[in-house]
Amino acid sequence: MKVPPLIIGAVLLFWGIETENILIGVVLCLLLEGSNLVTTRYTLSEEDFIKVADLTSLIFLGSVALVLINYKPVGFLRITAGWLPLILSPLIVAQLYSTSDKIVIGTRLGKKKKFHAHKPVDFRFYYLTICIFAAATGNSRSLWFYPILGLFLTWFLYHNRGRSFSPRVFIVFIGASLGLGYTFNAGMEIAQRQVMEKSRHFWRDYYRDHNSDPYKSHVNFGETGRLKASGEIIMRVGAPFVPPLFKEANYSVFAGGNWLGSQGKFEFFAPLDETTWDIIAPPHKDGRTIGVEYNLPKEKGLLPYPHGGYRLKSKTIFEMEGNSNGVVKVLDGASVISYDLLYHPEMQSKKDLPAARNLTIPETEKYALQEVVGQIEISGLSAGDKIAALKKYFQKDFSYSLGFLDKGDYDTPLGNFLLKRKSGFCEYYATATALLLRLYDIPSRYVVGYAVIEKSWLEKKYVVRKRHAHAWAEAFVDHQWVVVDTTPADWMEKDMEKTSGFEGIQDLFSLLRHQYRLFRIGSGSDNTLIFSIIVIVLTSFLVLRIYRRMKIKQAERGKDIVKRRSFDRITSPFTPILDLLSQSDVVRVENESIVDWVTRIQPWNDFDRDEFENLYRLHLQMRFDPDGLGVEQTERLRQGSEKHLRTLCHSTTTEA
Incomplete structure (x- = not known):
């Protein structure tokens, strides 16, 4: 495939505009298209090309590491592909500024002496394609993207079209193809919107990972069970007591x-x-301070904090809001927020009071709840003693499991849990506890959050994993909300049974990634600049090494040229005649035969034109034919040449 001049530079400018890397796009454009203006070329050996390929591989691996550290895995492919024009630039520069029209891509990495190399390829076509795909990763959604892309496609295909197609026919067909492509693309966009609309519920788990819904929670979707299988660390808490x-x-x-x-x-x-x-x-009571580091991938979401938290200090949170129920939402923050929280267990907002809804019980659940209440002796007990009786009841006959419960022979899954299975995860215990408290005329509510129970030997802090997601109830007793957690105490040990054997290694990498994110957020630096400096330094180092090798090769090449010019001149018996004719003032015109030229130089008496022309042909055959002349032909050339040379010399002497 032929690559038209200037098209690579134009596509690089297009990539720079689409991805908002205009400066880098302009620099790459000038660097690559400058090869059309610079006549100097460098001799790169196969080993030099291998070094360029190895450097590009190292740059690519470094880029992958930076992307994984700085961004969520969901954007890995898009971000990495967007930087490929810069990452692969050493390869295309090596080809355009070398004496070869192709480049060898191979590697010495991991080998001491040998290296593996592919066949030479023209990298320009592949680089052009990569630049176009990289431009698409910008996702600018500009109305001009498709027309400009169509222009590049037309430009490229026009230079590679078959000569049997006239330009007019080519334009008609390419125009029709681009029109159909635009129609198909528009149809796909509409279809995509429909599919996304129909499949919103598939993304519920992703959003639940990062933000609880402040208005709705589901008991029977197995969300907690899915979280229990993950050991990913999402929060770190530092304090002597937590x-x-x-x-x-x-x-x-x-x-x-x-x-x-x-x-x-x-x-x-x-x-x-x-x-x-x-x-x-x-007013506040004197409380304790804890330091929290919490992953906030969407840079907004609900803020986890302990009961009684009243004052927060943070340089990575910028805006917050809250409601009367004590739910706090971060409106704007960093991807990892760090905050110091002052808390006192007895602190509570005066606005956070129960309402009639905190005593409401669904009719479908009353039959099971009343049967449980009949099994517990609570007559004459205070609110605190009723709560203690509930805790004792669940500790006696119930167990913890992550199994999903259906309604079985009962009207609801909660009835099956309370009256038959008596085994479930925290959401069932919290729901049952909250509703049973209401039967005792104690206002209650259902709470979701995290249990802070594991102290890391590696970080010397408490770490909160996804599997530490928890649910419990709160009861309004003595004019304040108190925690009522009836989930069996062994739930933490049973969750630990799902721990991966590689969790220690995962924790180490998680710590390194977390520390780097904290450094990046704290320093406010842009890694794009760091990445560019690394590329420039490594590329410059390799160019310097290759240039030193190229100077040696250029010197060797010069010696070869001198040596070739010292070769002996190939002559024949006819050569002296040509040397004598070249001394004449009569210049041989273009397309003039040698016989006509000789006739114009000197009119000869009894000049045999055919014989002279045959001798000239034997002279050319002797010089350029690999088989040379036979003995008879050589003798005929010698005798004829001597004859005409004497005649020519005699005519010249007479004239003088």
């Missing part, structure tokens, strides 16, 4: 197997200064 539970959200109404929030209005938290917010209005 509260065991961090709340994210709470819910008041249970209906149809779902917990629904109060949908209270969120209000903006006005900062006390640039880094401090009050979660609970003053």
Whole structure:
């Protein structure tokens, strides 16, 4: 495939505009298209090409590492592909500025002496294709993207079209193809919207990983079971003493197997200064301080914090809001937020009071709840003693498991859990506890968050993993909300049974990645500049090494040229005649035969034109024919040449 001049530079400019890397696109364009203006070329050996390929491989691996450290895996392919024009630039530069029209791609990495190399290839076509795909990763959604892409395609195909097709026919066919392509693309976009609309629920798990829904939670979708299988660290807590539970959200109404929030209005938290917010209005009690580092991939979401948290300080959180139920949402923050939280177990917002919904029980659940209440002796007990009796009941006959429960022979899954199976995960215990408290006329609500139970020997901090996601109930007793967690205490040990044997290694890499993210966020540096500097330094180092080798090769090449020029001249008996004719002032015109030229130089008497022309042909045959002349032909050439040379010399002497 032939690559038209200037098209690579044009596509690089297009890539720079689409990906907002205009400066890099312009520099690459000038560098590559400058090869059409610079006449100097360098002799690169196969080993030099291998070094360029190895350098490019190292740059690519470094780029992959930077992308994995700085971005979520979901964007890995798009981001890496977007930088390929810069990453692969050493290969195309080596080809365009070398004496070869192809490049050898191979490697010495991992080998001491030998290297593996592919056949030479013209990398220009592949680089052009890569640049076009890289431009598409910018996802600018510009209306000009497809027309410009069509222009490049037409430009390339026109230079590679068969000569049997006239330009007019080519334009008609390429125009029709581009039109059909645009129609198909528009249809695919519509179809994509429809598919995304129909499959929204498949993404529910992804969003649940990072943000609890402040308005709705589901007991029977197995969300907690899925989280329990993951050992990924999402939060780190540093303090001598840490509260065991961090709340994210709470819910008041249970209906149809779902917990629904109060949908209270969120209000903006006005900062006390640039880094401090009050979660609970003053006055405050003297509390303890804990330091928290929490992954916030979407840079917004619910804030986990312990019961009684009242003041927060952070340089990585910029805006927050909260509602009257104590749910706090980060509106704008870094991808990893670090905050110091002051808390006191007795602190509570004066606005966080129960309502009628905190005593509501679904009719479909009452039969099972009343049967359980009949098994517990609670008459005459205080609210605190009723809670203690509930905890004792669940500790006696119930067990922990991650199995999914259906309704079985009962009206609801909760009835099956309470009356038959008596085994489930934390969501079932929290739901049953909250509803049983309401039968005792104790206002309650359902709470989701995380258990802070594991201290890392590696980090010397408490670490919270996805499997530490937890649910419990809160009861309003003595004018404040208190935690009521009836999940069997061995739930942590049973979750640990699913721990991977490689979790220690994963924790090490997680710590390294986390520390780098903290450094990047704290320094405010842009890794694009660092990446560019690394590429430039490594490329310059390799170019210097190759240039030193090329100077040696150029010197050797010069010696070869001198040596070739010292070869002996191939002559024949006819050569003296040509040398004598060349001294004449009569210049041989273009396309003039040698016989006509000789006739113009000197009119000869009895000049045999045919014989002279045959002798000239024998002279050319002797010089250029690999088989040379036979003995008879050589003798005829010698005798004829001597005859005409004497005649020519005699005519010249007479004239003088």
